Amino acid sequence: xxxxxxxxxxxxxxxxxxxxxxxxxxxxxxxxxxxxxxxxxxxxxxxxxxxxxxxxxxxxxxxxxxxxxxxxxxxxxxxxxxxxxxxxxxxxxxxxxxxxxxxxxxxxxxxxxxxxxxxxxxxxxxxxxxxxxxxxxxxxxxxxxxxxxxxxxxxxxxxxxxxxxxxxxxxxxxxxxxxxxxxxxxxxxxxxxxxxxxxxxxx
Numbered sequence: 001x002x003x004x005x006x007x008x009x010x011x012x013x014x015x016x017x018x019x020x021x022x023x024x025x026x027x028x029x030x031x032x033x034x035x036x037x038x039x040x041x042x043x044x045x046x047x048x049x050x051x052x053x054x055x056x057x058x059x060x061x062x063x064x065x066x067x068x069x070x071x072x073x074x075x076x077x078x079x080x081x082x083x084x085x086x087x088x089x090x091x092x093x094x095x096x097x098x099x100x101x102x103x104x105x106x107x108x109x110x111x112x113x114x115x116x117x118x119x120x121x122x123x124x125x126x127x128x129x130x131x132x133x134x135x136x137x138x139x140x141x142x143x144x145x146x147x148x149x150x151x152x153x154x155x156x157x158x159x160x161x162x163x164x165x166x167x168x169x170x171x172x173x174x175x176x177x178x179x180x181x182x183x184x185x186x187x188x189x190x191x192x193x194x195x196x197x198x199x200x201x202x203x
Contacts, residue, residue, distance in 0.1 A: 001189065004028040004056040005064040006048040006086070008037050011157060011178050012100050013066030017041045019160075019182035023190070028056060048082035057089035062189050064098045069126045076129040083133045092143045096192070098185060101150035105131035106200060107169045113153075134198055147194045149185050152176040152202030164201045173202020 003020045007013040008029030020027045021040035029037040030052055034045025046052030048067055057063055065086055069079040090097045104114035104127025113119060114127040137146045158177030165172040184201045188194055
């Protein structure tokens, strides 16, 4: 497959790109700087907010948005605009859009985690913004083939085990390595089971 990763220099994006290369996919990594990326990844300078999205969608099988409000300079509207731009790029095509989500939009006892009284204040606005992106994706028509993968509450660099649990809208563990997150995302890209859905993973 041809896979384009936006935010390919970040913690999650770099691991998604590296995992895709290890599975012999043709990988393009998009960054604002066009800087060095994992071995085997073609570097492209661009942004999910510009024409790069449309150009890559025309040839790619999968677009991955490994971005977030913190990776768009803290500009929450710019992040939402980026996801909208990627949606427009894949609309009506066979290209799948993967969006790296957050744990805040997961649901416990019918309530979003981000709305709970104990949710950390420093992460709240970003989580609300990513939750809005999920709602925007859910509002698209059948001509947009999207998937959002929300990690467990804690995601950090770690071991690639290939062993984890998957779930839907409810958390299935409290942490996950960025390496195993990439494994789950590539598994879904290769064997689709969550078209137009959000799913999650954890240990």
